[in-house]
Amino acid sequence: MSESLLSVQGLSAGYGEMSVLREVTIDVSRGEIVALVGSNGAGKTTLLRALSRMIASTGRIEFDGHDLHDLSPDQAFGLGLVQVPEGRQLFDKMTVLENLMMGAYRRRGKTDIRATLEYVYELFPRLHERRAQRAGSMSGGEQQMCAMGRALMAKPKLLMVDEMSLGLAPVIVDQLLDVLSAIRKQGMTVLLIEQDVFAALQVADRGYVMETGAVTRAGTAQALIEDPEVKRAYLGL
Amino acid sequence: MQLLAQILANGVLLGGLYALMALGLALIWGVLNIVNLAHGAFIMLGAYVGYYLFSLFHIDPFVALPVSMGALFCLGYLIQRHLLNLIARAPMFNTLLITFGLDVVLTYLAQMFFSADFRTINPGYAGANFTLFGITLPLVRVLAFLVAIVLTVALWLFLSRFRVGRAIRATAQNLGAARLYGVEPRRLYALTFGLGAALAGGAGDLYGVVSQINPYIGAALTAKSFAIAIIGGLENPLGVVVGGIFLGIVESLTALYVGPTYVDVASFGILVLVLILRPNGLLGAAA
Numbered sequence: 001m002s003e004s005l006l007s008v009q010g011l012s013a014g015y016g017e018m019s020v021l022r023e024v025t026i027d028v029s030r031g032e033i034v035a036l037v038g039s040n041g042a043g044k045t046t047l048l049r050a051l052s053r054m055i056a057s058t059g060r061i062e063f064d065g066h067d068l069h070d071l072s073p074d075q076a077f078g079l080g081l082v083q084v085p086e087g088r089q090l091f092d093k094m095t096v097l098e099n100l101m102m103g104a105y106r107r108r109g110k111t112d113i114r115a116t117l118e119y120v121y122e123l124f125p126r127l128h129e130r131r132a133q134r135a136g137s138m139s140g141g142e143q144q145m146c147a148m149g150r151a152l153m154a155k156p157k158l159l160m161v162d163e164m165s166l167g168l169a170p171v172i173v174d175q176l177l178d179v180l181s182a183i184r185k186q187g188m189t190v191l192l193i194e195q196d197v198f199a200a201l202q203v204a205d206r207g208y209v210m211e212t213g214a215v216t217r218a219g220t221a222q223a224l225i226e227d228p229e230v231k232r233a234y235l236g237l
Numbered sequence: 238m239q240l241l242a243q244i245l246a247n248g249v250l251l252g253g254l255y256a257l258m259a260l261g262l263a264l265i266w267g268v269l270n271i272v273n274l275a276h277g278a279f280i281m282l283g284a285y286v287g288y289y290l291f292s293l294f295h296i297d298p299f300v301a302l303p304v305s306m307g308a309l310f311c312l313g314y315l316i317q318r319h320l321l322n323l324i325a326r327a328p329m330f331n332t333l334l335i336t337f338g339l340d341v342v343l344t345y346l347a348q349m350f351f352s353a354d355f356r357t358i359n360p361g362y363a364g365a366n367f368t369l370f371g372i373t374l375p376l377v378r379v380l381a382f383l384v385a386i387v388l389t390v391a392l393w394l395f396l397s398r399f400r401v402g403r404a405i406r407a408t409a410q411n412l413g414a415a416r417l418y419g420v421e422p423r424r425l426y427a428l429t430f431g432l433g434a435a436l437a438g439g440a441g442d443l444y445g446v447v448s449q450i451n452p453y454i455g456a457a458l459t460a461k462s463f464a465i466a467i468i469g470g471l472e473n474p475l476g477v478v479v480g481g482i483f484l485g486i487v488e489s490l491t492a493l494y495v496g497p498t499y500v501d502v503a504s505f506g507i508l509v510l511v512l513i514l515r516p517n518g519l520l521g522a523a524a
Binding site: 077 | 403406407410411414415416418421472
């Protein structure tokens with residue numbers, strides 16, 4: 001296995017008095033797609049928020065050689081920890097291009113940003129067609145493309161995609177998964193946080209199953225898909 | 238017909254200045270969700286900056302404009318950074334209270350330092366007119382109108398073409414998402430408030446050229462700016478221009494055909510109508 005990019009050990013976190021995550025340990029290596037699956041309320045989004053330092057946590061988080069524990073969300077983002085938030089969270093009244101450019105807000109160097117923009121348009125030709133359109137006026141799938149493009153504009157080292165498939169038609173989800181596979185081939189590392197267990201494990205190299213705030217199963221995507229427990233609980237087989 | 242054209246011209250010229258007054262208020266309201274009740278006091282301070290530069294140092298008020306704007310930018314930036322950031326995103330009632338307090342403090346400080354006397358910025362060309370198609374146009378009003386339009390377009394370009402301007406709009410629309418991509422709201426809010434105050438300062442300087450000033454002009458100007466911001470909508474600076482010119486024309490027509498004492502009845506009556514019929518402003522999406 002190649003070098004570790006993100007290493008989380010014994011992470012616990014919660015909101016006020018309520019503890020949500022208990023001793024979570026996960027590992028993401030460079031260049032792989034890791035799926036973090038589990039049903040609603042399992043603590044996936046809380047883990048994401050702890051990783052991006054929006055909530056405090058105990059335990060160890062190491063990202064790209066840096067200890068994240070004392071960093072602000074801003075600093076974590078600066079290190080290349082970028083997320084595509086659940087519900088897309090686009091700037092609805094701004095154009096697609098403006099949304100994409102907001103992803104590059106902290107970057108300098110026009111030609112560099114321009115090159116990333118071309119890259120994003122190549123991945124999502126639809127965004128190029130719609131670049132002057134208000135983001136809020138597009139279909140759900142196009143909005144998700146825009147949200148993913150915006151995150152890519154930040155040149156992430158780790159792209160964390162939260163509930164990408166939510167509310168989208170299966171054929172659109174397949175297209176988006178294809179794009180994730182494509183950017184992985186070009187070296188991107190992806191953490192895919194999904195309720196749609198089957199969709200996520202289709203493209204992932206490895207996966208973690210979360211239940212009530214803890215990781216209960218881990219393994220290669222293939223092994224998890226074939227795991228009888230996972231099949232019964234999540235795939236309805 | 239000639240009279241009507243003259244009245245319309247007066248209204249448009251007045252409206253350009255109104256638009257500039259309201260622009261800063263609309264910007265701060267739209268981005269920070271603060272209805273700044275001290276906005277009129279900022280305009281008043283901007284007018285005094287222009288007045289003192291003119292009366293003490295004989296600096297032309299149009300030359301003094303950047304100074305007025307710069308001074309108010311600094312004041313606004315500091316107020317936001319050290320006072321209003323404490324209550325950022327607080328319920329509107331809190332922000333109304335604190336900006337109301339600010340208005341009272343600024344007004345009475347102005348009275349202490351500047352006295353309550355009426356002042357006017359009176360450059361040599363103050364009385365100059367020129368005539369176009371039989372309509373008499375006072376030079377200073379035309380100049381003030383042009384400057385107001387230039388500043389409005391500049392703000393619009395800044396918000397739509399520049400990186401920081403885009404971030405200001407993005408933050409107004411979705412604070413959480415803006416933070417996700419590295420926008421630091423505190424600095425941006427201070428910058429936005431400073432910009433809004435600078436626009437008030439510029440408007441004040443121009444106001445001092447076309448009208449009399451004293452420390453108490455602020456409250457009425459806040460109310461007027463508020464009405465224009467509502468009529469024009471908060472989304473687009475150009476909407477504020479439409480709102481300002483619309484109000485200027487209505488007021489000029491009312492002054493002539495109904496009577497000068499009914500001017501405010503007309504403008505706030507229209508505010509009520511707009512709130513009922515088009516709550517997102519004349520250019521905003523229909524209700």
